[in-house]
Amino acid sequence: MTLADRKANARRLLDAKRIVVKIGSALLVDAQMGRLNRTWLESLAADVARMRKRSQEVILVSSGAIALGRRHLGLSRGKLKLEESQAAAAVGQIRLAHAYKELLEHHDIAVAQILLTLGDTEQRRRYLNARGTINTLLSLGAVPVINENDTVATAEIRYGDNDRLAARVAQMAGADCLVLLSDIDGLYTANPALDPDAQFIAKVLEITPEIEAMAGGSGSDMGSGGMQTKIAAGKIAVGAGCYMCIAKGAHSHPLKAIEEGGRCTWFVPHSTPVATRKQWIAGALRPAGAIGVDAGAVSALMSGKSLLPAGVTGTIGRFERGDTVSVLAPDGTEFARGISAYSDSDAARIMGRKSLDIEAALGFRGRDEMIHRDDLVLLKTLP
Ligand code: GLU
Numbered sequence: 001m002t003l004a005d006r007k008a009n010a011r012r013l014l015d016a017k018r019i020v021v022k023i024g025s026a027l028l029v030d031a032q033m034g035r036l037n038r039t040w041l042e043s044l045a046a047d048v049a050r051m052r053k054r055s056q057e058v059i060l061v062s063s064g065a066i067a068l069g070r071r072h073l074g075l076s077r078g079k080l081k082l083e084e085s086q087a088a089a090a091v092g093q094i095r096l097a098h099a100y101k102e103l104l105e106h107h108d109i110a111v112a113q114i115l116l117t118l119g120d121t122e123q124r125r126r127y128l129n130a131r132g133t134i135n136t137l138l139s140l141g142a143v144p145v146i147n148e149n150d151t152v153a154t155a156e157i158r159y160g161d162n163d164r165l166a167a168r169v170a171q172m173a174g175a176d177c178l179v180l181l182s183d184i185d186g187l188y189t190a191n192p193a194l195d196p197d198a199q200f201i202a203k204v205l206e207i208t209p210e211i212e213a214m215a216g217g218s219g220s221d222m223g224s225g226g227m228q229t230k231i232a233a234g235k236i237a238v239g240a241g242c243y244m245c246i247a248k249g250a251h252s253h254p255l256k257a258i259e260e261g262g263r264c265t266w267f268v269p270h271s272t273p274v275a276t277r278k279q280w281i282a283g284a285l286r287p288a289g290a291i292g293v294d295a296g297a298v299s300a301l302m303s304g305k306s307l308l309p310a311g312v313t314g315t316i317g318r319f320e321r322g323d324t325v326s327v328l329a330p331d332g333t334e335f336a337r338g339i340s341a342y343s344d345s346d347a348a349r350i351m352g353r354k355s356l357d358i359e360a361a362l363g364f365r366g367r368d369e370m371i372h373r374d375d376l377v378l379l380k381t382l383p
Pocket residue numbers: 025062063064065066067089147148150160161162163222223224225
C-alpha cells in the first residue's frame with residue numbers, strides 16, 4: 001500500500017460521522033481462561049472517547065456474552081447446545097455490559113445496552129422503534145452497546161453472528177462507517193493460515209463471486225463469524241451506502257491504528273446512507289397508500305421540512321406505520337414519497353392537529369412528525 005492509500009484509509013474513519021464498531025469475542029475474552037481482556041477493553045474505551053471528543057457518534061456491537069458466561073457456568077469447551085449458549089449469554093451479558101459501563105464511564109460517556117433479535121431489524125415497525133431509540137441515544141451523547149438477545153433467540157430466528165447484526169445496525173442507524181474488529185487484518189485471496197501464497201486485498205469496490213469465493217469458514221470456536229459472515233456483512237453495509245473495514249483488533253488501541261493508516265481491508269460503497277435510503281423510498285414499486293396535504297405543508301416540504309400532522313388533509317388506502325406512502329398536493333399531484341410514522345387510521349385521527357395534541361387524540365405519545373424529513377423524498381418541485 002502506498003502512503004497516499006494509507007492516508008485515504010485513515011481519513012475514512014476520521015471523517016465518518018456515525019461509526020459502528022463490531023467487537024468479536026476472541027478479542028474481548030481470553031481463550032484459555034474465559035476472562036475479560038480488561039486492558040484491551042480499556043484501550044478500546046480510550047479510542048472511543050477520542051472519537052466522541054471529535055463529535056463522532058459511536059455504536060458498539062459487542063460479542064462475548066456466551067464466551068464470558070460459559071466459564072462462570074462451568075460449561076465444557078467446544079460447541080454448546082442452544083440452551084447452554086442461551087444460559088451462558090444470560091450470565092455473560094451482565095458482565096459484558098458492566099465492563100463497558102465501567103470503562104466508558106471513566107471517560108464520562110453514558111453507556112446504553114440494547115439487545116436485539118432478528119425481528120427488530122427485519123420487521124418494519126420494530127425496526128422503526130429500534131432506530132428511534134438509537135437515534136435518541138446518540139443525540140444525547142450516549143454510546144449504545146448492542147448484542148443479539150441470545151437468551152430468547154432460537155436457531156431459526158437468530159442472526160447467530162454479530163458481523164451481520166452489526167451491518168444491520170449500521171444500515172438501520174444510517175451509519176457511514178462500519179469497522180469489524182477481528183482476529184485477522186483483512187481479506188486475503190485465500191486463507192493465509194493455510195496458504196503461503198495468499199494475497200492481501202486492501203480495497204473491495206464490488207463484492208463479486210470471486211471475492212465471495214475467497215472467504216473460508218470460521219477460524220476460532222470463540223465467536224461464530226468467519227470471513228463468510230464478514231462478506232455477508234459487507235454486502236449489507238455497502239448496499240446501505242456505508243463503508244466497511246475489516247481490521248485486526250488484537251493489539252491495543254485498534255481504532256487508533258486504523259486512523260493512523262494501519263493495514264485493513266476497506267469495502268467501498270457507491271452511494272451515501274442518506275442517498276441509498278432515499279432511492280429506496282423513491283423506488284417503492286407500489287406505495288401502500290397516500291397522504292393528502294395542504295398548501296402550507298407543500299411549501300414546508302419543498303423547503304426541506306418534515307410533514308407534521310397539522311398539514312395533513314386526508315389519507316387514501318390502508319397503510320401501517322413504516323409503510324411507504326405517496327404525498328399528494330391539494331390538486332392530487334404526487335410530489336413526494338415517504339415513510340409514514342402512523343397507520344392510516346391513526347393518521348386520520350390526528351390530521352389537522354398540532355403535534356402536542358397527538359397524545360390526547362391517540363392515547364399514546366407518538367412521533368411529532370407524520371413523515372420525518374429523513375424519511376421523505378421530493379419527486380418534483382411544485383410552484
Ligand atoms: N452474540 C454472541 C455473544 O455475545 C456472539 C455472536 C458472535 O460470535 O458473533 O456471545
